[in-house]
Amino acid sequence: MVAPKTTDPVVADTTPNNPFERAGLGLLKDPRDLIFLRVMAKISAIVLPLATLMFMSEPWVVALMAFPYIGYVFLNFGGRFGLMLHANGHRPIFKRKYSFLSHYVPFVLGPFLGHTPTSFAAHHMQMHHAENNMHDDNSTTLTYRRDTFTQFLHYWARFFFFGHIHLMRYLWLRGKKNTFRSFVFGELVWFALAGTALYINWAAAIVVFILPMLMMRWLMMAGNWAQHSFVDVTDPNNSYRNSTILMNSSYNHKSYNDGYHIIHHLQPGLHWSEMAQYFQDHPEEFAEQDCLVFDGIQDNQAVWFLLMRGNYDKLARHLVNFKGRTHEELVALLKERAQRTLGHRRGIVEFEPALPKESIAAK
Numbered sequence: 271m272v273a274p275k276t277t278d279p280v281v282a283d284t285t286p287n288n289p290f291e292r293a294g295l296g297l298l299k300d301p302r303d304l305i306f307l308r309v310m311a312k313i314s315a316i317v318l319p320l321a322t323l324m325f326m327s328e329p330w331v332v333a334l335m336a337f338p339y340i341g342y343v344f345l346n347f348g349g350r351f352g353l354m355l356h357a358n359g360h361r362p363i364f365k366r367k368y369s370f371l372s373h374y375v376p377f378v379l380g381p382f383l384g385h386t387p388t389s390f391a392a393h394h395m396q397m398h399h400a401e402n403n404m405h406d407d408n409s410t411t412l413t414y415r416r417d418t419f420t421q422f423l424h425y426w427a428r429f430f431f432f433g434h435i436h437l438m439r440y441l442w443l444r445g446k447k448n449t450f451r452s453f454v455f456g457e458l459v460w461f462a463l464a465g466t467a468l469y470i471n472w473a474a475a476i477v478v479f480i481l482p483m484l485m486m487r488w489l490m491m492a493g494n495w496a497q498h499s500f501v502d503v504t505d506p507n508n509s510y511r512n513s514t515i516l517m518n519s520s521y522n523h524k525s526y527n528d529g530y531h532i533i534h535h536l537q538p539g540l541h542w543s544e545m546a547q548y549f550q551d552h553p554e555e556f557a558e559q560d561c562l563v564f565d566g567i568q569d570n571q572a573v574w575f576l577l578m579r580g581n582y583d584k585l586a587r588h589l590v591n592f593k594g595r596t597h598e599e600l601v602a603l604l605k606e607r608a609q610r611t612l613g614h615r616r617g618i619v620e621f622e623p624a625l626p627k628e629s630i631a632a633k
Contacts, residue, residue: 384486388456
């Protein structure tokens with residue numbers, strides 16, 4: 271079987287363009303991560319001075335600058351930073367003797383892009399990957415109908431208001447005490463930073479730190495929802511069938527192949543530049559497992575939006591049709607995998623059909 275041709279990155283640029291990058295290569299564990307040095311440098315040179323300017327401005331000036339500032343920062347750096355933070359968690363960017371530089375990403379740059387310093391690593395590395403979207407993953411999508419906006423609002427609210435409590439409980443009960451302490455420390459650092467910033471310039475603090483955090487929490491939960499919306503109810507712990515691949519998307523060029531989420535769950539340590547080629551080299555593997563591969567969809571936020579509108583027709587048109595299904599059968603497959611999955615805690619899989627029972631039984 272031949273996989274659909276990919277336009278996504280299959281190599282990483284390792285050629286330095288200036289003295290800073292040439293010096294930086296010596297700090298990196300893998301020269302293929304040179305792009306992360308570039309992102310760090312741009313954020314440091316652009317976002318930090320802009321944020322400083324906001325704190326030097328009167329509240330009415332901050333109000334005028336708020337929309338352009340947040341729009342510029344998020345459109346240019348929001349996704350790139352978040353996925354750099356993600357990559358740094360799975361594959362530390364810097365050599366061991368320079369590992370202290372790894373803290374610059376979450377502790378210095380993170381708060382300006384809506385991240386509290388240690389929450390992403392604690393949640394994503396220590397819980398999400400360990401539990402694989404099953405019951406004990408506190409960001410699991412299994413107990414929700416994934417094509418219903420009110421269900422997503424409940425999912426988001428549960429995470430936003432109680433997620434830190436659930437995560438601390440999980441880490442403590444799992445004996446991950448160091449991660450527990452690291453998470454609590456990072457949250458306290460962020461609250462101290464936000465409190466100090468509010469005292470210095472309340473308007474700038476809201477625009478620079480608080481609104482980005484609120485926006486990022488929404489975007490991250492919408493992204494995780496989309497990545498794990500389509501779950502095979504007969505095998506919800508199967509990484510091939512509880513996530514998706516988005517290929518041939520400009521998003522993969524900006525986010526280090528984040529669209530290849532199935533492969534990421536299968537091989538979390540695989541370098542981002544190898545994911546698209548891995549898919550190209552193993553098409554039979556993904557066809558046999560009946561994976562959901564979307565060709566040409568913009569990004570996970572687009573998948574989320576189409577789900578919220580119930581636009582299965584468009585989603586199905588972008589599916590790679592491994593099994594030769596009709597369009598109607600592809601739509602039915604997507605609807606079936608978006609239904610609520612129950613009883614998985616005790617290994618008993620039940621579901622609330624999105625299709626007539628006889629249609630599911632006939633599969």
